[in-house]
Each structure stands twice: as C-alpha cells, then as structure tokens.
Amino acid sequence: MLIKKLSESSEEIIKEIREVELICKNHDMLNGNIFLDTSINFNPEIKTLFLLYEDSRLVSFISMFIPTSEEAEISAYTLPEYRRRGYFKSLLGEAIEEIKKYNISEIIFVCETQSIDGKEAIATQNAEIVFTEYFLRYKDYSNDIKILNESQVKLYRAEQKNLEELISLSQEIFNDEYDDAKSMIDRSFEANNRVQYIALVDEKLVGMGSVSFENEEASIFGLGISPQYQGKGFGRELLMLILKDLKKEGIENITIEVDSSNKNAFKLYRGCGFEVETSFDYYRKSVI
Secondary structure, eight states: OOOEESOOOOOHHHHHHHHHHHHHHHHOOOOOOOOOTTTTOOOTTTEEEEEETTTTEEEEEEEOOOOOSEEEEEEEEEEGGGGSSSHHHHHHHHHHHHHTTTOOOEEEEEEEETTTHHHHHHTTTEOOOOEEEEEEEEEEOOOOOHHHOOOOOOOEOOOOOGGGHHHHHHHHHHOOHHHHHHHHHHHHHTTTTEEEEEEEEEEEEEEEEEEEETTTTTEEEEEEEEHHHHHHHHHHHHHHHHHHHHHHOOOOOOEEHHHHHOHHHHHHHTTTTTTEEEEEEEEEEOOO
C-alpha cells in the first residue's frame, strides 16, 4: 500500500482519479462528479489530494476543497472490490492531520444522496447532516433571446482593478470575511481555468459570478446580486448573459449547484433552463 499526498494535481493524476470515479459511479448508480479544481483553495500549500495505491493502481482517494480557512469539504471514492479494508479511514486520518496544521477546525463530508456505501462510511464518523445541494445541468437555450434583448444588466469579465469592489460585493452577498473573499477572488484571477464576471446596471456594480472549466464542462458558482438590487430580475439577467457568453465560446455542457433550502435560486435556475441531475448531502464534523 502506498499513499501519495499532493497539493496540486497533474493531467495524469486527474485521469487516474476520473477512472476510479467512473467505475464507482457505474457500480453505485451515481451521477455527480467530484470537484477537483484546487485553484481557489485559500492556501496553495495545503495538501488536498490523498491517493492510495495497491500494486501501482489507484484504488482509493480523498479530495478536499478548501476555499476558506474555516472548513474543508471532503469527497472520496474507493473501488468496489477494495472497500471495507480501512482505506477510507487511513486516507481520512492523513487528511485531518494535514488540515490541523492550518488550524482548520471542521470538515464537511460531501456525499451523493443515493450513495449507500458513502453514507455507511460517513455514519462511522458521527457527522451531522447540515444541508443538501442540488446539482443542475443546463438543458434549454431557447428561452433567453427576449430577456437578453431587454436586459438592463451589462456583463463584463472582471479585471484586477475590480478587486476591492468585488471583495466588498462578496461580503455583502455571501457574508464572507474580507480575507476569505480576497483569497478566493485573487485565486480566481490567477487561475487559467476560471473567469470572474461582474454585472453593472447604469454603471453601478450590482452582481458577480464565476465560471470554472474542466475539459469541455463549465461550472457556474459564486453567482449573486447585491441585496439592495435584489428583486428586480437582475439575477436572471446575469445568469442568462453568462450562459450566452459561454455558448458564444462553444461551451454546451454547463452546470450549477444550489442549496436545497434556497427556493428562490432554485426556481430561478429551473426557469433559466437548468434541470436537476442529482443531489449531494453535506455532513459536518469538528476535528479540533
């Protein structure tokens, strides 16, 4: 048994992980994909990939997403024939020791709702379910032309000069701490697989949204409108403009996630042509 601990991935590593993921998804009849982009983790030195090999074959892995210093989101897969051998427990122990070095006090297990084995593994950790997220995929592009022609919102790709405005807006929308917002936006600017958008109405910054790219798939995240401008339809316009920009680049495979308790956002995404593909349960556990 060999365990590798990495702070960033390579194309070869991602290929190995995706192969394990595909085998597990087919076996467990799952639909979602694990988020592997490390570009906006708050500290690039943290090891976020833990890979376990048997006879030079990747058989189990944990991936951590850590955009802020408060918590680490953990996703994992183990090949069916290697389960119940303690591999997940071994990798989790390594991951927890790593985040303790950076005073991260909580972990969030991310588990697809219909994953029986995943829930069984989490049950051993005494973690508490805190919320569920829907994972949606864009299916319809026929309903945006009229909206876009009448749009009050102007969409731009953000530049470094917009940094402080974006930090303030992120704090307003998502209640982020200054340092966490700055770290996430800085990393987004630095990454070559991300685009940061800003939305203006009458030359005033009213909203923001980001897109990450992996292969030919685009994932929209961090979408929001300033509280003082909500309820005016700007969120819908912003989302449709981002979709139009992505389609112009030839990108058809577009996804977005939403907390199941956020009824307004869920209704908005459904109304803009997204359909639920699967859902993920999030379980919280303190480690310090």
